[in-house]
Amino acid sequence: MKIWILRHGQAQGLAPSDELRALTDEGREEVQVMAAQLAGQSLDAVLASPYLRAQQTAQIVQQQIQLRRGVATVAWLTPDDDPRRVLDFLAERAEQNLLLVSHQPLVSQLISLLVEGHRAGHYPMPTAGLACIELDFPAAGLGQLRLLSSPADLLN
Incomplete structure (x- = not known):
């Protein structure tokens, strides 16, 4: 199983609520850069937080890699x-190649839990940061970190 973890792109600082913060133009560009790393992946599903910036991030990825699934x-x-x-929740899913679009601090804690078996490890996940973890089945400490990348890695 591959679990791809993508943090949303840069978002506006001000909005009526945290849930309604939208991506900035720079955030959209960051996501487009990172979505290219997902090209050619046979994603079984894209799961996203209900927050606006995560939904926008997932939609950009979906369009860029021409994923037919919603x-x-x-x-x-x-x-x-x-x-x-x-x-x-992941243990109950049958998909073998998933993209999760979420936020800090959850993304770093999830990577730590999957790879190290606890959530205290430090995994830098700037906006639009992307990680890939391979594991036989979703369980704490059984994952192998295969990719940890950020837009800065690709633009420099």
Whole structure:
């Protein structure tokens, strides 16, 4: 199983609520750069946080890699969700190549949980940061980190 984890692109600082913060033009560009790394992947599903910036990020990826499947919105990918809860949901899914679009601190904690077996590890995930973890099945500490990349890595 491959789990791709993408943090949303740069978002506006001000909005009526955190959930309604939209991507900036720079954030859209960041996501487009990172989506190119997903080209050629046979994604079984794209799951995204309900927050606007994550939805916009997922839509950009979907369009750029010409994914015919829609983006599924899941409530368990918001910034303060517990990565163990995410792991429980992943264990119930049958897909073998998933893209999760979410937020900090959840994305770093989820990577740590999957790779190290706890959520205290440090994995830098700037806006539009992308990670790929391979594992036989979703369980804490069984994952192999295959990619950890950011737009800065690709633009420099």
